[in-house]
Amino acid sequence: MNTSLNAARRALDLDHVSTNPVDLLVVGGGVTGAGTALDAASRGLSVCLVEAHDLAFGTSRWSSKLVHGGLRYLARGEFGLAFESAVERGILMTRTAPHLVRTLPQLVPLHDRAHDPVVMAGLRAGDVLRRLARTPSRVLPPPRRVPAATALALAPGLRRAGLRGGLLAFDGQLVDDARLVVALARTAAGFGARIVTRARAVALTGTGAHVVDTLTGESLDVRARAVVNATGVWAGELVDVALRPSRGSHLVLSAATAGLAGTALTVPVPGARNRFALLLPQRDDRVYVGLTDEPVSGPVPDVPTVPRSDVDFLLAVASSVLERPLTDADVLGAFAGLRPLLAAGDGPSADLSRRHAVLTTGNVTTVVGGKLTTYRRMAADAVDATRLTTAPSRTAGIPLVGAGPATGPADLVARYGSEAARVAEVGEVAWAVHHEGALTADDVLDRRTRIGLVPTDRATAEPTITAQLAALTPPTPERRTRESRPHDTPDLSA
Numbered sequence: 001m002n003t004s005l006n007a008a009r010r011a012l013d014l015d016h017v018s019t020n021p022v023d024l025l026v027v028g029g030g031v032t033g034a035g036t037a038l039d040a041a042s043r044g045l046s047v048c049l050v051e052a053h054d055l056a057f058g059t060s061r062w063s064s065k066l067v068h069g070g071l072r073y074l075a076r077g078e079f080g081l082a083f084e085s086a087v088e089r090g091i092l093m094t095r096t097a098p099h100l101v102r103t104l105p106q107l108v109p110l111h112d113r114a115h116d117p118v119v120m121a122g123l124r125a126g127d128v129l130r131r132l133a134r135t136p137s138r139v140l141p142p143p144r145r146v147p148a149a150t151a152l153a154l155a156p157g158l159r160r161a162g163l164r165g166g167l168l169a170f171d172g173q174l175v176d177d178a179r180l181v182v183a184l185a186r187t188a189a190g191f192g193a194r195i196v197t198r199a200r201a202v203a204l205t206g207t208g209a210h211v212v213d214t215l216t217g218e219s220l221d222v223r224a225r226a227v228v229n230a231t232g233v234w235a236g237e238l239v240d241v242a243l244r245p246s247r248g249s250h251l252v253l254s255a256a257t258a259g260l261a262g263t264a265l266t267v268p269v270p271g272a273r274n275r276f277a278l279l280l281p282q283r284d285d286r287v288y289v290g291l292t293d294e295p296v297s298g299p300v301p302d303v304p305t306v307p308r309s310d311v312d313f314l315l316a317v318a319s320s321v322l323e324r325p326l327t328d329a330d331v332l333g334a335f336a337g338l339r340p341l342l343a344a345g346d347g348p349s350a351d352l353s354r355r356h357a358v359l360t361t362g363n364v365t366t367v368v369g370g371k372l373t374t375y376r377r378m379a380a381d382a383v384d385a386t387r388l389t390t391a392p393s394r395t396a397g398i399p400l401v402g403a404g405p406a407t408g409p410a411d412l413v414a415r416y417g418s419e420a421a422r423v424a425e426v427g428e429v430a431w432a433v434h435h436e437g438a439l440t441a442d443d444v445l446d447r448r449t450r451i452g453l454v455p456t457d458r459a460t461a462e463p464t465i466t467a468q469l470a471a472l473t474p475p476t477p478e479r480r481t482r483e484s485r486p487h488d489t490p491d492l493s494a
Contacts, residue, residue, distance in 0.1 A: 003190040003401050005437030013048070013194035014213065018220040022046040022194070023388050025208055025224035027201045027238065029053075030060035031177070031372055033230035034184035035379035035395070041191035042398055043383065043391040048222055049185070049193060050211055052200035053302070054443050056181035059232050060372065061447060062304070062337025064250065064280060064290050067092050067101050067172030067373050069133075069140075071126045072274070081355050083129055088374045089172050090135035091396050096376075099402045099417030100180055103139060104173035104280075106264045107151060107166045109158050109321045116167075119268075120145070123169045143169040157259015159323045173264075175283060175414055177372060178447045182436050183400040184375075190401070197437060204229065204238050204364050215439075226386040229366040232340040233300045239366050241359060242343040245300060249310035250290035252333035252453050258287045259322065267321050277317040283414055286332070286454070289314045296338060306334040333454040340368045358385045429468040441466045 024040045026033050029051025037049040051057065067089045070082030093101045108119050123143035130140050144167075151166035152158055174180055185195050201209040201222075208223040229238050233245045255261065258279055265279040280288045292310045311331065319325040342357045356370030356378045367382040380393035402417030412420035416431075423431045432438035432448040444465050446452035451461045 001190040003186040004435040005186055005189055005195055006434050007439060009189075010196055010198075010437070010439075014196050014199065014220075017048045017194055017196070017222050021208070021223035021225070022048045023225050024048075024383070024386060025050070025222050025227045026230055027051075027204070027209060027227065028058075028230035028232065028234075029055045029181070029185065029195070029197060030058050030230065030232055031056070031181050031184065031375040032060075032232070032367055032370070032378050032382075033228075034181050034188060035375045036228050036230055036367070036382050037193045037195065038184050038188035038191065038398070039376075039379040039383045039393055039395050040386075040388070041188050041193040042394045043389050045383075045388055047188065047193040048224070049188070049195050050199040050201055050209070050222065051195075051197045052214065054197050054439070054447055055185050055195075055437060056178035056447050057302075058234070059337040059339065060181050061178040062248070062250075062335050063174075063177045063372050064248070064278060064288065065174045065177050065282075066104075066278075066280070067174055068371075069126050069129055069171060070373075071122055074122060074125050074129070076274075078355070082126075083132065084377060085371065085373050086126075086129040086133040086135070088376055090130075090133045090139075091376065092373070093135065093139055093172050095396065096398060097180060097183065097400050097403060099404075099406065099413075100175050100183065100400070100415075101172045102175065102414075103141075104171050104264055105154065105262065106169050106171055106266050106278075107146075107154055108169070108266045108268070109151060109155070109166045110164045111159065111162045111321060118274075120167055123167060126169070140170045140172070143167060154263040155260055155265055157322050157324065158265075159321055168263075169266075172373075173280070174372075176450060178450070179415060180372075180400075182448065183402055186401045186436065187398065195437065198439065201238065206363050225363065226388055227364045228382050228386065229364060230382070232368070233338045235340060235366050235368050237300075239359075239361065239364060241366055241368060243368060244341050244343040245296050245338040246341050247292060247294045247296050247304060247310070247336050247338055248290060249292040249294075249306045249314065249336040250288045250334065251306075251311065251314050251331050252335070253287045253289060253326070253330050254332060255281055255285045255287050257324075257326070257330045258289075258318070259324070260287050265318075265321060267317055269317055270320060277314060279318055283411070284450075289318050289326075292336075300338065304336040304338055306336045310336070332456070335453060342369050356381070358382055360385050427468075429465055430472055433469065433472045438469075441469050444469065 023045040026049040041047045070085030073082035147165045148163045198214045203210040267277045269275040315326045359366045365385045370378045404418040406413045406418045408420030452458045
């Protein structure tokens with residue numbers, strides 16, 4: 001079961017699919033596409049996945065890194081979706097990717113009485129879903145109220161004036177969403193799926209797709225019995241589907257600036273009902289502040305920018321519960337992702353359902369909507385819709401690469417699981433190139449690691465990583481080795 005992805009395997013896979021048909025062609029290398037490739041390959045189908053850029057290049061790497069139990073859906077009355085989310089969270093945390101998902105304590109600080117009963121009722125309802133999903137309390141303890149002293153111990157940066165305590169709950173947090181996508185793609189490769197990045201599908205046909213190798217400019221036709229279009233917000237470029245993309249922006253701060261350690265803050269948005277911002281601590285002593293939900297129109301960019309209005313909103317909401325107000329000077333970086341929501345009416349994008357949709361026309365199945373947490377269910381539904389097999393989905397019981405007992409440096413164990421010791425031996429850059437399909441410095445900086453989220457960190461690390469990459473990879477006839485833009489860090493000035 002060879003799960004390694006690299007330039008040599010890419011070349012062999014590309015050569016194979018140029019002359020040999022497959023059962024299923026998956027277009028899109030995000031969490032849904034990689035999950036679909038794994039689902040289909042594990043059912044015995046021959047599979048090729050093509051991705052225009054790199055694994056996790058699009059929306060999948062711009063999430064809040066949460067594997068959540070659907071509390072927001074409960075508030076909207078979408079009980080089925082909330083339960084589905086709770087079930088999938090439990091599968092990730094206990095079976096398929098326990099090495100990539102940790103238990104995250106989340107504190108709702110109580111500075112006034114407006115939200116206490118409603119929020120606690122929601123947290124208790126979420127715990128009922130946790131029990132119905134059979135996720136053990138040792139993984140996700142039940143919620144409870146804590147006094148002010150405990151709240152300050154958990155989050156020292158909280159505003160002390162008027163603090164009456166907090167509501168403490170627990171959810172799942174990915175160590176890195178892009179790492180989940182890479183693990184899915186590699187696990188799919190272990191089942192025989194052919195994973196080809198830098199291969200853009202420019203047109204879908206009834207028997208496959210016309211594909212351009214963006215490294216050489218050469219074209220080929222990939223033949224398949226069925227196609228799954230898992231390109232997210234770009235789905236409408238290949239099929240006729242009406243989407244209303246929604247922008248979710250985050251800011252990157254230092255943990256010391258925010259006064260946080262290992263506990264996240266869930267902050268009620270002043271003047272809004274059932275709307276919250278999040279301050280999410282990360283393992284690298286950073287904190288992500290999110291999340292906006294704003295409709296966007298026009299052409300879909302490769303890398304969305306974070307507008308001034310989103311920065312102001314997030315700083316203001318986060319500052320409402322902190323002792324030290326946040327300013328522009330505290331922002332180390334920013335990122336935004338576009339949710340591929342199915343159009344339904346003219347209301348706010350925040351009101352659109354996060355339930356996924358599977359749409360089939362001829363031999364092409366398009367999957368849109370949904371959430372990162374429920375990717376496995378989306379993938380299973382997409383494969384079912386192709387009618388290529390009657391075998392049931394197996395992925396609820398398939399551990400992803402890296403799952404299992406682990407040894408090695410703690411920081412590597414947290415990101416690579418059982419492969420940590422091997423990564424320590426060769427180094428992260430060499431591992432990314434030889435086993436995780438990284439082809440460029442951007443792949444390493446922006447997706448195999450997340451150094452690129454902070455521009456100053458990126459500028460410091462880029463020369464070293466570029467030199468390491470050059471020493472690891474021989475010259476190739478590639479038309480280019482970098483993306484067309486300097487790098488992937490969104491511009492705050494937009």
